Amino acid sequence: MATTFNCPPNRSLGCPVEGTLDMIGGKWKGVVLFHLLDGTKRFNELHRLMPGVTQRMLTRQLRELEADGLIHREVYAEVPPRVEYSLTAKGETLRPIILALKDWGESHVPYYAIKPETDVA
Amino acid sequence: MATTFNCPPNRSLGCPVEGTLDMIGGKWKGVVLFHLLDGTKRFNELHRLMPGVTQRMLTRQLRELEADGLIHREVYAEVPPRVEYSLTAKGETLRPIILALKDWGESHVPYYAIKPETDVA
DNA sequence: GCCAATAGTATCAATTTGTATACTATTGAC
DNA sequence: GTCAATAGTATACAAATTGATACTATTGGC
Numbered sequence: 001m002a003t004t005f006n007c008p009p010n011r012s013l014g015c016p017v018e019g020t021l022d023m024i025g026g027k028w029k030g031v032v033l034f035h036l037l038d039g040t041k042r043f044n045e046l047h048r049l050m051p052g053v054t055q056r057m058l059t060r061q062l063r064e065l066e067a068d069g070l071i072h073r074e075v076y077a078e079v080p081p082r083v084e085y086s087l088t089a090k091g092e093t094l095r096p097i098i099l100a101l102k103d104w105g106e107s108h109v110p111y112y113a114i115k116p117e118t119d120v121a
Numbered sequence: 122m123a124t125t126f127n128c129p130p131n132r133s134l135g136c137p138v139e140g141t142l143d144m145i146g147g148k149w150k151g152v153v154l155f156h157l158l159d160g161t162k163r164f165n166e167l168h169r170l171m172p173g174v175t176q177r178m179l180t181r182q183l184r185e186l187e188a189d190g191l192i193h194r195e196v197y198a199e200v201p202p203r204v205e206y207s208l209t210a211k212g213e214t215l216r217p218i219i220l221a222l223k224d225w226g227e228s229h230v231p232y233y234a235i236k237p238e239t240d241v242a
Numbered sequence: 243g244c245c246a247a248t249a250g251t252a253t254c255a256a257t258t259t260g261t262a263t264a265c266t267a268t269t270g271a272c
Numbered sequence: 273g274t275c276a277a278t279a280g281t282a283t284a285c286a287a288a289t290t291g292a293t294a295c296t297a298t299t300g301g302c
Contacts, residue, residue: 016226017155017219018173023230025146027289034138043249052139054291059250079298080248090229097225098138100218105137108211109144148260164279175261180280200268201278 023068024094028053028061033091034098036071040086070094144189145215149174149182154212155219157192161207191215 024030028050035041035049047058062085065071070091076082087094145151149171156162156170168179183206186192191212197203208215 015152015155015171016223016230017151018149018226019230020222020226021146021148021151025142025148025151027142027146028139030138030142030146031136034136044247047249054289055250056252057290060289075249078248079300081250081298083249093229094225097218097221100221101141102137104215104218105139105141108214109137109140165277168279176280177262177282178260181259196279199278200270202268202280204279 020097023065023070024097026061026064028057029065030098030101032058032061032065032085033070033087033094034102036085036087036091037095037098040084043083043085046085065091141218144186144191145218147182147185149178150186151219151222153179153182153186153206154191154208154215155223157206157208157212158216158219161205164204164206167206186212 024033031050031053032046035046041049043058043062046062047053047055050058053061062071062073066073069088072086072088072091074084074086076084145154152171152174153167156167162170164179164183167183168174168176171179174182183192183194187194190209193207193209195205195207197205
């Protein structure tokens with residue numbers, strides 16, 4: 001009771017945490033952001049980096065991130081078409097969060113549990 | 122291309138980010154965790170702090186967090202019943218992430234957009 | 243003309259997630 | 273006997289998410 005995080009009790013978006021999670025909490029958004037930390041990526045490039053997501057879902061998450069001003073979508077009028085996604089300045093401010101998410105996952109999520117063979121200590 | 126985040130490409134859980142988001146990315150999980158940073162809370166106490174969530178969803182998110190070992194559920198055999206939720210040691214390790222989420226939300230999410238009246242600069 | 247690649251969109255069905263409402267049990271207050 | 277409080281559960285329903293597949297347009301290869 002000493003800390004007093006003072007969350008306004010009568011707002012529809014109760015917490016700043018809720019607001020942030022609304023933006024990056026989507027099933028694939030954090031992962032997209034994570035891959036874009038590494039630099040600009042094309043649509044199919046992202047798709048290949050994320051084996052579990054469908055084209056449709058990837059498109060939708062990308063559009064939502066764009067609508068929230070976190071990523072930039074650059075369309076090149078070429079054939080075959082080329083679309084490049086990159087982080088905006090606002091998206092870049094999420095870097096410490098995404099990296100913290102990655103670090104935590106690496107030390108606490110048993111995501112290597114799918115047969116680590118012998119290469120993981 | 123220089124950074125090489127080396128995400129294993131052929132695992133079902135592609136990224137540590139994905140794994141972390143699986144645990145705290147649920148619609149209300151981050152918010153629950155955020156309120157528990159402040160100390161032990163009873164069920165209805167949490168419910169009052171989160172106006173947008175239904176009893177059922179709160180119960181479910183709480184059970185999932187418990188199953189993931191992030192929170193502890195202590196039932197007191199009293200009438201009326203009392204159930205207290207608190208962070209486990211593992212849950213405590215999320216503190217920097219939750220706080221980062223809160224800070225980011227405070228500076229980037231316009232969640233005060235619902236009529237700031239005159240009290241917000 | 244047919245197939246491939248690009249970056250998607252369209253459609254259908256199935257599953258998951260979320261909402262709304264009512265209900266449980268127990269005890270005390272009224 | 274009825275209402276309130278506690279911490280939920282049950283049921284019904286709506287919305288979001290997913291998977292599978294087909295389709296768009298354009299150009300080059302064969």
